[in-house]
Amino acid sequence: MRLILPALGLAALILSGCITPSVNDQSSSLPASVPPFLGNVVKVGEDGNEPVVRVAPDGTIYVAALQYLYVSRDNGTTFTPTDFKGALPMYASDSALAVAPDSHAYIAFDWPYAGQTAVCNSKDDGKTWACNNVAVPGATDRMWLVAPTEKDVYLITGQTLDRPTFAVSHDAGASFTITSFDAQDQSQGSDLSWDPVQKLVVEAAASSSGPGWGVRSWKPDGTFVGFAPMDIASTDPTIAVDAAGTWWAIACMDKTTDCKLAAAKSTDAGKTWRLTPMPTSAKLHLLPFIAAGGAGRVAMGWYEANGANADDAANEWRVSVTQTSDGASWTTTLLTKDPVHKGAMCASMTCLGENRFAGDFLGLAFGPDSALHVTWMHQTGSKGVPATQVSTGKWEQVEYERTVSP
Numbered sequence: 001m002r003l004i005l006p007a008l009g010l011a012a013l014i015l016s017g018c019i020t021p022s023v024n025d026q027s028s029s030l031p032a033s034v035p036p037f038l039g040n041v042v043k044v045g046e047d048g049n050e051p052v053v054r055v056a057p058d059g060t061i062y063v064a065a066l067q068y069l070y071v072s073r074d075n076g077t078t079f080t081p082t083d084f085k086g087a088l089p090m091y092a093s094d095s096a097l098a099v100a101p102d103s104h105a106y107i108a109f110d111w112p113y114a115g116q117t118a119v120c121n122s123k124d125d126g127k128t129w130a131c132n133n134v135a136v137p138g139a140t141d142r143m144w145l146v147a148p149t150e151k152d153v154y155l156i157t158g159q160t161l162d163r164p165t166f167a168v169s170h171d172a173g174a175s176f177t178i179t180s181f182d183a184q185d186q187s188q189g190s191d192l193s194w195d196p197v198q199k200l201v202v203e204a205a206a207s208s209s210g211p212g213w214g215v216r217s218w219k220p221d222g223t224f225v226g227f228a229p230m231d232i233a234s235t236d237p238t239i240a241v242d243a244a245g246t247w248w249a250i251a252c253m254d255k256t257t258d259c260k261l262a263a264a265k266s267t268d269a270g271k272t273w274r275l276t277p278m279p280t281s282a283k284l285h286l287l288p289f290i291a292a293g294g295a296g297r298v299a300m301g302w303y304e305a306n307g308a309n310a311d312d313a314a315n316e317w318r319v320s321v322t323q324t325s326d327g328a329s330w331t332t333t334l335l336t337k338d339p340v341h342k343g344a345m346c347a348s349m350t351c352l353g354e355n356r357f358a359g360d361f362l363g364l365a366f367g368p369d370s371a372l373h374v375t376w377m378h379q380t381g382s383k384g385v386p387a388t389q390v391s392t393g394k395w396e397q398v399e400y401e402r403t404v405s406p
Protein backbone atom coordinates (compact mmCIF):
# COMPACT_ATOMS: atom_id res chain seq x y z
CA MET A 1 0.00 0.00 0.00
CA ARG A 2 1.27 3.46 -0.91
CA LEU A 3 2.70 5.86 1.66
CA ILE A 4 1.38 9.43 1.78
CA LEU A 5 3.81 12.35 1.76
CA PRO A 6 3.23 14.65 4.78
CA ALA A 7 2.04 18.14 3.86
CA LEU A 8 4.31 19.76 6.47
CA GLY A 9 7.33 18.32 4.70
CA LEU A 10 6.14 19.82 1.46
CA ALA A 11 5.98 23.27 2.96
CA ALA A 12 9.74 23.09 3.52
CA LEU A 13 10.53 22.31 -0.13
CA ILE A 14 12.81 25.11 -1.32
CA LEU A 15 14.97 24.59 -4.37
CA SER A 16 17.33 27.01 -6.03
CA GLY A 17 19.03 27.34 -9.37
CA CYS A 18 18.15 24.11 -11.14
CA ILE A 19 14.39 24.56 -11.56
CA THR A 20 12.41 27.56 -12.75
CA PRO A 21 9.55 28.60 -10.42
CA SER A 22 6.07 27.47 -11.41
CA VAL A 23 3.30 29.75 -12.68
CA ASN A 24 -0.35 29.64 -11.61
CA ASP A 25 -2.86 29.29 -14.44
CA GLN A 26 -6.27 30.72 -13.57
CA SER A 27 -7.31 31.72 -17.08
CA SER A 28 -10.99 32.04 -17.94
CA SER A 29 -11.01 30.18 -21.23
CA LEU A 30 -14.31 28.83 -22.47
CA PRO A 31 -14.95 25.23 -21.36
CA ALA A 32 -13.98 22.63 -23.94
CA SER A 33 -16.41 19.78 -24.52
CA VAL A 34 -15.80 16.70 -22.38
CA PRO A 35 -17.79 13.47 -22.66
CA PRO A 36 -20.48 13.14 -19.95
CA PHE A 37 -20.69 10.16 -17.63
CA LEU A 38 -23.33 7.54 -18.40
CA GLY A 39 -24.92 8.11 -14.99
CA ASN A 40 -24.97 4.40 -14.19
CA VAL A 41 -22.82 3.20 -11.28
CA VAL A 42 -21.88 -0.45 -11.77
CA LYS A 43 -21.09 -2.86 -8.94
CA VAL A 44 -17.83 -4.56 -9.91
CA GLY A 45 -17.61 -6.96 -6.98
CA GLU A 46 -17.69 -7.34 -3.20
CA ASP A 47 -14.07 -8.44 -2.76
CA GLY A 48 -10.94 -6.32 -2.86
CA ASN A 49 -9.77 -2.78 -2.25
CA GLU A 50 -7.59 -0.08 -3.87
CA PRO A 51 -9.05 -0.71 -7.34
CA VAL A 52 -6.82 -0.21 -10.36
CA VAL A 53 -8.47 0.05 -13.79
CA ARG A 54 -6.99 -0.39 -17.27
CA VAL A 55 -8.68 -0.56 -20.68
CA ALA A 56 -7.23 -2.53 -23.58
CA PRO A 57 -7.23 -1.29 -27.18
CA ASP A 58 -9.79 -4.01 -27.96
CA GLY A 59 -12.13 -2.53 -25.30
CA THR A 60 -11.66 -5.15 -22.57
CA ILE A 61 -11.79 -3.51 -19.13
CA TYR A 62 -9.71 -4.87 -16.25
CA VAL A 63 -10.15 -3.94 -12.59
CA ALA A 64 -7.62 -5.29 -10.08
CA ALA A 65 -8.54 -4.89 -6.40
CA LEU A 66 -5.74 -6.34 -4.27
CA GLN A 67 -5.78 -10.13 -4.86
CA TYR A 68 -8.98 -9.98 -6.93
CA LEU A 69 -9.38 -9.36 -10.66
CA TYR A 70 -12.57 -8.46 -12.53
CA VAL A 71 -12.99 -8.31 -16.30
CA SER A 72 -15.66 -6.67 -18.47
CA ARG A 73 -16.11 -7.44 -22.16
CA ASP A 74 -19.34 -5.46 -22.58
CA ASN A 75 -18.14 -1.86 -22.17
CA GLY A 76 -18.37 -1.91 -18.39
CA THR A 77 -21.98 -3.08 -18.18
CA THR A 78 -21.00 -6.15 -16.16
CA PHE A 79 -17.82 -7.48 -14.56
CA THR A 80 -16.81 -11.11 -14.02
CA PRO A 81 -14.40 -12.33 -11.30
CA THR A 82 -11.38 -13.91 -12.99
CA ASP A 83 -8.85 -16.41 -11.69
CA PHE A 84 -5.47 -15.25 -12.94
CA LYS A 85 -3.12 -17.08 -10.53
CA GLY A 86 -4.27 -20.71 -10.75
CA ALA A 87 -2.97 -22.82 -7.85
CA LEU A 88 -0.52 -20.17 -6.65
CA PRO A 89 -1.15 -19.67 -2.88
CA MET A 90 -2.12 -16.12 -1.93
CA TYR A 91 -3.18 -14.91 1.51
CA ALA A 92 -3.36 -11.24 0.57
CA SER A 93 -1.69 -8.95 -1.94
CA ASP A 94 -1.31 -5.58 -3.56
CA SER A 95 -1.78 -5.59 -7.34
CA ALA A 96 -1.09 -3.56 -10.47
CA LEU A 97 -2.27 -3.67 -14.08
CA ALA A 98 -0.91 -2.78 -17.50
CA VAL A 99 -2.16 -3.29 -21.04
CA ALA A 100 0.13 -3.23 -24.08
CA PRO A 101 -0.75 -1.70 -27.49
CA ASP A 102 -1.66 -5.18 -28.79
CA SER A 103 -4.18 -5.67 -25.90
CA HIS A 104 -1.81 -8.03 -24.08
CA ALA A 105 -2.79 -7.66 -20.39
CA TYR A 106 -0.51 -7.93 -17.34
CA ILE A 107 -1.22 -8.16 -13.61
CA ALA A 108 1.46 -7.98 -10.91
CA PHE A 109 0.99 -9.06 -7.28
CA ASP A 110 2.89 -10.37 -4.25
CA TRP A 111 2.40 -13.83 -2.78
CA PRO A 112 1.66 -15.58 -0.51
CA TYR A 113 1.70 -12.40 1.58
CA ALA A 114 4.31 -9.62 1.20
CA GLY A 115 6.44 -12.19 -0.60
CA GLN A 116 7.91 -12.30 -4.09
CA THR A 117 6.32 -10.27 -6.86
CA ALA A 118 4.73 -12.31 -9.66
CA VAL A 119 3.50 -11.12 -13.06
CA CYS A 120 0.80 -12.96 -15.00
CA ASN A 121 -0.22 -12.12 -18.55
CA SER A 122 -3.14 -12.82 -20.86
CA LYS A 123 -3.33 -12.65 -24.65
CA ASP A 124 -7.04 -13.54 -24.90
CA ASP A 125 -8.96 -10.80 -23.07
CA GLY A 126 -8.33 -12.27 -19.64
CA LYS A 127 -9.71 -15.73 -20.39
CA THR A 128 -6.42 -17.55 -19.71
CA TRP A 129 -3.27 -16.45 -17.92
CA ALA A 130 0.40 -17.48 -17.92
CA CYS A 131 2.48 -16.53 -14.87
CA ASN A 132 6.05 -15.66 -14.03
CA ASN A 133 5.83 -16.60 -10.36
CA VAL A 134 9.04 -14.85 -9.29
CA ALA A 135 9.54 -11.72 -11.35
CA VAL A 136 11.18 -10.14 -8.28
CA PRO A 137 12.16 -12.37 -5.33
CA GLY A 138 12.12 -11.41 -1.65
CA ALA A 139 9.62 -9.59 0.56
CA THR A 140 7.84 -7.08 -1.66
CA ASP A 141 4.94 -4.64 -1.50
CA ARG A 142 3.01 -2.11 -3.66
CA MET A 143 3.98 -2.78 -7.23
CA TRP A 144 3.21 -0.83 -10.43
CA LEU A 145 3.41 -1.78 -14.11
CA VAL A 146 3.52 -0.12 -17.51
CA ALA A 147 3.67 -1.85 -20.93
CA PRO A 148 4.32 0.74 -23.65
CA THR A 149 5.17 -1.74 -26.44
CA GLU A 150 4.21 -5.24 -27.49
CA LYS A 151 7.37 -6.70 -25.92
CA ASP A 152 8.49 -4.27 -23.20
CA VAL A 153 7.01 -4.43 -19.68
CA TYR A 154 8.35 -2.37 -16.77
CA LEU A 155 7.77 -3.25 -13.12
CA ILE A 156 8.58 -1.48 -9.89
CA THR A 157 8.01 -3.04 -6.49
CA GLY A 158 9.14 -2.41 -2.91
CA GLN A 159 11.87 -4.83 -1.90
CA THR A 160 11.81 -5.42 1.88
CA LEU A 161 8.42 -3.72 1.44
CA ASP A 162 9.60 -0.21 0.53
CA ARG A 163 13.01 -0.19 -1.25
CA PRO A 164 12.33 0.66 -4.92
CA THR A 165 13.25 -2.27 -7.16
CA PHE A 166 12.89 -1.86 -10.92
CA ALA A 167 12.66 -4.84 -13.28
CA VAL A 168 12.36 -5.08 -17.06
CA SER A 169 10.92 -7.63 -19.47
CA HIS A 170 11.69 -7.49 -23.18
CA ASP A 171 9.86 -10.72 -23.98
CA ALA A 172 6.28 -9.80 -23.09
CA GLY A 173 6.52 -10.86 -19.47
CA ALA A 174 8.12 -14.28 -19.92
CA SER A 175 11.20 -13.18 -17.95
CA PHE A 176 12.19 -10.15 -15.86
CA THR A 177 15.61 -8.71 -15.04
CA ILE A 178 16.18 -6.40 -12.07
CA THR A 179 18.04 -3.33 -13.36
CA SER A 180 18.00 -0.99 -10.37
CA PHE A 181 17.65 -1.29 -6.60
CA ASP A 182 18.29 1.29 -3.88
CA ALA A 183 18.76 -0.20 -0.42
CA GLN A 184 18.87 3.26 1.18
CA ASP A 185 15.67 4.64 -0.37
CA GLN A 186 12.56 3.83 1.68
CA SER A 187 10.07 5.89 -0.38
CA GLN A 188 7.35 3.97 -2.17
CA GLY A 189 6.36 5.63 -5.41
CA SER A 190 3.12 5.99 -7.34
CA ASP A 191 1.91 4.64 -10.68
CA LEU A 192 4.43 4.24 -13.52
CA SER A 193 3.97 6.27 -16.71
CA TRP A 194 5.60 6.12 -20.13
CA ASP A 195 6.87 9.35 -21.68
CA PRO A 196 6.48 8.75 -25.44
CA VAL A 197 8.61 11.76 -26.36
CA GLN A 198 11.59 11.24 -24.08
CA LYS A 199 11.24 7.44 -24.25
CA LEU A 200 11.46 7.14 -20.48
CA VAL A 201 9.54 5.39 -17.73
CA VAL A 202 8.72 7.95 -15.01
CA GLU A 203 7.38 7.68 -11.47
CA ALA A 204 6.60 10.26 -8.80
CA ALA A 205 7.95 9.53 -5.30
CA ALA A 206 8.76 11.22 -2.03
CA SER A 207 12.35 12.36 -1.66
CA SER A 208 14.54 9.91 0.24
CA SER A 209 16.90 12.65 1.44
CA GLY A 210 14.52 15.22 2.90
CA PRO A 211 11.18 16.93 2.43
CA GLY A 212 9.48 17.27 -0.91
CA TRP A 213 9.08 14.92 -3.84
CA GLY A 214 10.42 14.29 -7.28
CA VAL A 215 10.40 12.03 -10.31
CA ARG A 216 12.42 8.87 -10.87
CA SER A 217 13.10 7.88 -14.47
CA TRP A 218 14.50 4.89 -16.35
CA LYS A 219 15.65 4.33 -19.93
CA PRO A 220 13.98 1.65 -22.11
CA ASP A 221 16.75 -0.83 -21.26
CA GLY A 222 16.00 -0.33 -17.54
CA THR A 223 18.98 1.89 -16.73
CA PHE A 224 18.13 4.24 -13.85
CA VAL A 225 18.49 7.87 -14.97
CA GLY A 226 18.04 9.44 -11.55
CA PHE A 227 15.72 11.32 -9.21
CA ALA A 228 14.78 14.90 -10.12
CA PRO A 229 13.22 17.08 -7.37
CA MET A 230 10.06 18.95 -8.37
CA ASP A 231 9.45 22.57 -7.33
CA ILE A 232 5.75 22.20 -6.54
CA ALA A 233 3.97 20.95 -3.44
CA SER A 234 1.87 17.78 -3.42
CA THR A 235 0.31 15.65 -0.70
CA ASP A 236 -0.11 12.76 -3.16
CA PRO A 237 2.79 12.84 -5.64
CA THR A 238 1.60 11.23 -8.88
CA ILE A 239 2.66 11.75 -12.49
CA ALA A 240 0.70 10.94 -15.64
CA VAL A 241 2.02 11.60 -19.16
CA ASP A 242 -0.26 12.25 -22.12
CA ALA A 243 0.31 11.22 -25.73
CA ALA A 244 2.09 14.50 -26.50
CA GLY A 245 4.65 13.92 -23.74
CA THR A 246 3.15 16.54 -21.40
CA TRP A 247 3.54 15.72 -17.72
CA TRP A 248 0.55 16.11 -15.40
CA ALA A 249 0.80 15.95 -11.62
CA ILE A 250 -1.38 16.21 -8.53
CA ALA A 251 -0.35 19.40 -6.77
CA CYS A 252 -1.20 22.07 -4.22
CA MET A 253 -1.72 25.64 -5.41
CA ASP A 254 1.00 26.83 -3.01
CA LYS A 255 3.41 25.46 -0.41
CA THR A 256 1.35 26.19 2.68
CA THR A 257 0.09 23.38 4.90
CA ASP A 258 -3.45 24.02 3.60
CA CYS A 259 -3.32 22.21 0.27
CA LYS A 260 -5.73 23.64 -2.30
CA LEU A 261 -6.04 20.88 -4.89
CA ALA A 262 -4.54 21.65 -8.30
CA ALA A 263 -3.40 20.02 -11.51
CA ALA A 264 0.17 20.79 -12.54
CA LYS A 265 1.22 20.79 -16.20
CA SER A 266 4.78 20.62 -17.51
CA THR A 267 5.84 20.61 -21.15
CA ASP A 268 9.55 20.39 -20.30
CA ALA A 269 9.77 17.22 -18.22
CA GLY A 270 9.20 18.91 -14.88
CA LYS A 271 11.60 21.84 -15.19
CA THR A 272 8.71 24.31 -15.04
CA TRP A 273 5.07 23.85 -14.04
CA ARG A 274 1.80 25.66 -14.60
CA LEU A 275 -0.84 25.16 -11.90
CA THR A 276 -4.61 25.11 -12.39
CA PRO A 277 -6.94 24.99 -9.35
CA MET A 278 -9.41 22.13 -9.51
CA PRO A 279 -13.06 23.20 -9.82
CA THR A 280 -14.46 21.84 -6.55
CA SER A 281 -16.41 23.38 -3.69
CA ALA A 282 -15.71 20.57 -1.21
CA LYS A 283 -13.59 21.37 1.83
CA LEU A 284 -11.76 18.03 1.98
CA HIS A 285 -10.15 15.98 -0.79
CA LEU A 286 -8.49 12.64 -0.08
CA LEU A 287 -6.64 10.10 -2.24
CA PRO A 288 -6.57 12.12 -5.48
CA PHE A 289 -5.47 10.15 -8.54
CA ILE A 290 -4.57 11.51 -11.99
CA ALA A 291 -4.65 9.87 -15.43
CA ALA A 292 -3.73 11.07 -18.91
CA GLY A 293 -4.67 9.84 -22.39
CA GLY A 294 -4.45 11.69 -25.69
CA ALA A 295 -2.86 15.12 -25.90
CA GLY A 296 -4.56 17.34 -23.32
CA ARG A 297 -6.97 14.57 -22.25
CA VAL A 298 -6.56 14.41 -18.48
CA ALA A 299 -8.69 13.50 -15.46
CA MET A 300 -8.35 13.65 -11.69
CA GLY A 301 -10.59 11.88 -9.17
CA TRP A 302 -10.84 11.98 -5.37
CA TYR A 303 -12.98 11.30 -2.30
CA GLU A 304 -14.50 14.52 -0.92
CA ALA A 305 -16.36 15.71 2.18
CA ASN A 306 -17.18 18.97 3.97
CA GLY A 307 -16.28 18.34 7.60
CA ALA A 308 -13.87 20.30 9.72
CA ASN A 309 -11.11 17.80 8.94
CA ALA A 310 -10.67 14.22 7.76
CA ASP A 311 -11.24 12.92 11.30
CA ASP A 312 -14.65 14.57 11.61
CA ALA A 313 -17.26 11.93 12.51
CA ALA A 314 -19.90 13.95 10.63
CA ASN A 315 -18.15 13.61 7.27
CA GLU A 316 -20.06 12.12 4.35
CA TRP A 317 -17.56 11.07 1.68
CA ARG A 318 -18.45 11.02 -2.01
CA VAL A 319 -16.47 10.50 -5.22
CA SER A 320 -15.84 13.34 -7.67
CA VAL A 321 -13.96 13.46 -10.96
CA THR A 322 -12.81 16.43 -12.99
CA GLN A 323 -11.70 16.08 -16.60
CA THR A 324 -10.42 18.13 -19.51
CA SER A 325 -10.16 17.55 -23.25
CA ASP A 326 -7.82 20.43 -23.99
CA GLY A 327 -5.65 20.58 -20.87
CA ALA A 328 -6.98 24.01 -20.00
CA SER A 329 -10.63 23.97 -18.95
CA TRP A 330 -11.97 21.40 -16.48
CA THR A 331 -15.43 19.97 -15.83
CA THR A 332 -16.24 18.32 -12.49
CA THR A 333 -18.85 15.58 -11.96
CA LEU A 334 -20.08 14.15 -8.64
CA LEU A 335 -20.25 10.41 -9.35
CA THR A 336 -21.90 9.27 -6.12
CA LYS A 337 -25.04 11.04 -4.97
CA ASP A 338 -25.13 9.01 -1.76
CA PRO A 339 -22.08 8.81 0.53
CA VAL A 340 -19.65 5.95 -0.03
CA HIS A 341 -18.41 6.28 3.57
CA LYS A 342 -19.48 8.19 6.69
CA GLY A 343 -17.19 9.42 9.43
CA ALA A 344 -13.41 9.72 9.60
CA MET A 345 -11.26 8.66 6.68
CA CYS A 346 -7.54 8.03 6.48
CA ALA A 347 -4.79 6.33 4.47
CA SER A 348 -1.31 4.77 4.82
CA MET A 349 -0.05 2.15 7.26
CA THR A 350 -0.62 4.40 10.29
CA CYS A 351 -4.36 4.02 9.72
CA LEU A 352 -6.40 0.85 10.19
CA GLY A 353 -10.02 -0.26 10.47
CA GLU A 354 -13.09 1.10 8.71
CA ASN A 355 -11.60 4.59 8.41
CA ARG A 356 -9.24 3.11 5.85
CA PHE A 357 -12.12 1.60 3.86
CA ALA A 358 -10.67 2.89 0.55
CA GLY A 359 -7.06 1.83 1.06
CA ASP A 360 -4.65 4.35 -0.47
CA PHE A 361 -6.13 5.29 -3.85
CA LEU A 362 -8.95 5.02 -6.38
CA GLY A 363 -8.50 4.23 -10.07
CA LEU A 364 -8.81 6.18 -13.33
CA ALA A 365 -7.87 5.27 -16.90
CA PHE A 366 -8.70 6.28 -20.45
CA GLY A 367 -9.85 3.80 -23.05
CA PRO A 368 -8.78 3.71 -26.71
CA ASP A 369 -11.79 5.88 -27.63
CA SER A 370 -10.77 8.50 -24.99
CA ALA A 371 -13.66 7.53 -22.71
CA LEU A 372 -12.81 7.87 -19.02
CA HIS A 373 -13.16 4.87 -16.69
CA VAL A 374 -13.28 5.28 -12.89
CA THR A 375 -13.25 2.77 -10.01
CA TRP A 376 -13.64 3.38 -6.26
CA MET A 377 -14.71 1.79 -2.98
CA HIS A 378 -18.15 1.99 -1.35
CA GLN A 379 -18.68 0.91 2.25
CA THR A 380 -21.97 -0.97 2.53
CA GLY A 381 -21.83 -2.18 6.14
CA SER A 382 -19.71 -2.48 9.24
CA LYS A 383 -16.50 -4.49 9.12
CA GLY A 384 -16.53 -5.32 12.82
CA VAL A 385 -13.11 -7.04 12.78
CA PRO A 386 -9.50 -5.84 12.82
CA ALA A 387 -8.23 -4.56 9.48
CA THR A 388 -7.26 -7.36 7.12
CA GLN A 389 -7.32 -8.05 3.41
CA VAL A 390 -8.90 -11.45 3.94
CA SER A 391 -12.62 -11.69 3.17
CA THR A 392 -14.48 -11.86 6.51
CA GLY A 393 -17.90 -10.76 5.38
CA LYS A 394 -19.27 -8.42 2.76
CA TRP A 395 -18.98 -4.89 4.12
CA GLU A 396 -17.87 -2.90 1.06
CA GLN A 397 -17.77 -3.17 -2.71
CA VAL A 398 -15.81 -2.01 -5.74
CA GLU A 399 -17.80 0.34 -7.99
CA TYR A 400 -17.25 1.68 -11.49
CA GLU A 401 -18.53 4.28 -13.93
CA ARG A 402 -17.44 5.49 -17.35
CA THR A 403 -18.11 8.35 -19.71
CA VAL A 404 -19.62 8.00 -23.14
CA SER A 405 -17.19 7.79 -26.03
CA PRO A 406 -16.26 11.27 -27.33
